[in-house]
Amino acid sequence: MIYVVAAIVSLAGLADATYLAVQALTGETLGCGGSPDCFRVLGSSYARVAGIPVASFGVLAYFSVFVFATFAAFGYTRARIFLIVTIGAMFLATLWFLYVQAFLLHAYCRYCLFSAATTFLLSGLVIALPPGGDRSVS
Amino acid sequence: MKRYLPFVIVAVVALVTIGSGAMLYRAKKPHVLSIPEGKMAAKSGTESAHIRGNPDAPVTLEEYGDFQCPPCGMFATFVGQLEKEYDSRLRVVFRNFPLGVHEHAREAALAAEAAGLQDHFWEMHDVLYREQETWSKAPNARELFESYAGTIGLDLDKFRKDMDGEKTKERVEADRQRGESLGIQTTPTLFINNQPVDQKDRNPQGIRAEINAALEKKSQT
Numbered sequence: 001m002i003y004v005v006a007a008i009v010s011l012a013g014l015a016d017a018t019y020l021a022v023q024a025l026t027g028e029t030l031g032c033g034g035s036p037d038c039f040r041v042l043g044s045s046y047a048r049v050a051g052i053p054v055a056s057f058g059v060l061a062y063f064s065v066f067v068f069a070t071f072a073a074f075g076y077t078r079a080r081i082f083l084i085v086t087i088g089a090m091f092l093a094t095l096w097f098l099y100v101q102a103f104l105l106h107a108y109c110r111y112c113l114f115s116a117a118t119t120f121l122l123s124g125l126v127i128a129l130p131p132g133g134d135r136s137v138s
Numbered sequence: 139m140k141r142y143l144p145f146v147i148v149a150v151v152a153l154v155t156i157g158s159g160a161m162l163y164r165a166k167k168p169h170v171l172s173i174p175e176g177k178m179a180a181k182s183g184t185e186s187a188h189i190r191g192n193p194d195a196p197v198t199l200e201e202y203g204d205f206q207c208p209p210c211g212m213f214a215t216f217v218g219q220l221e222k223e224y225d226s227r228l229r230v231v232f233r234n235f236p237l238g239v240h241e242h243a244r245e246a247a248l249a250a251e252a253a254g255l256q257d258h259f260w261e262m263h264d265v266l267y268r269e270q271e272t273w274s275k276a277p278n279a280r281e282l283f284e285s286y287a288g289t290i291g292l293d294l295d296k297f298r299k300d301m302d303g304e305k306t307k308e309r310v311e312a313d314r315q316r317g318e319s320l321g322i323q324t325t326p327t328l329f330i331n332n333q334p335v336d337q338k339d340r341n342p343q344g345i346r347a348e349i350n351a352a353l354e355k356k357s358q359t
Contacts, residue, residue, distance in 0.1 A: 018159045026166040043209045074144045
């Protein structure tokens, strides 16, 4: 059951990251939902890595979580390990982005906070997994 | 069937994500037109555009900017570097495009235009971008604009009057309408020799490459 919940939660993160990636690619970050703070975050140099919007990596990460959670829900044991590793990496990346917003930019972007909340929720679900894995569905 | 179900679910989600992302991209992508001949910036400042640099420069970088937009602020610093780098080969044109989402953007544009009426547009342009972070958060930005006007040596009474005057409002509105007619939705929107700079090229390397290409094209003609 936990894997199903993780898959559903990752879809919310995927939608958020896709929206942000499209905004970054079209230059819409500059409008940024009417929030100057959001705009300071998404328009900053931290919002891109080698010219690629960070949100694009978010799309990839949430999609990976969805794939691994789905396969884990269907009993693929190796998917569980990939899921834990991916969410662990996302958790660390989220801590970095929160640090950047709080201490370097002094501004918060609501879409980024939503993504952080999603990642924390996924991390909580992974921690809640019993040691042998969630076998309730498989 | 159960064996294939996770593959089917993943494929459906992938297709939905790609499809909705592509639709959103198409809907949001600004379709900025080239500047038609009748709307090109004149060689001298006879029209509403503010021009800095050699009037006969082979390359014109035209910006539609919002004084409260942080990327425009960063871009202003970069333009300063470009002006030094390309010297007489580049002229810069600025047009106002204050976005409604920015509380003080229109007032800042009016302040710049009011300074322009005393031939100090660029001095005010530079100070507005330099101090952007301060006045953007100020409850009464106008007081700060007036202090900047004092710093750059403007006649304060005239500046105050001009900020509320019809002439400045008309100039800001004319720029905004002109931008809208070109399909501009975001700032900074850039044109190099009247051709829009693509979003993917709105970075130092991309802009330099576009300027160099425009210079090369000019040298061939």
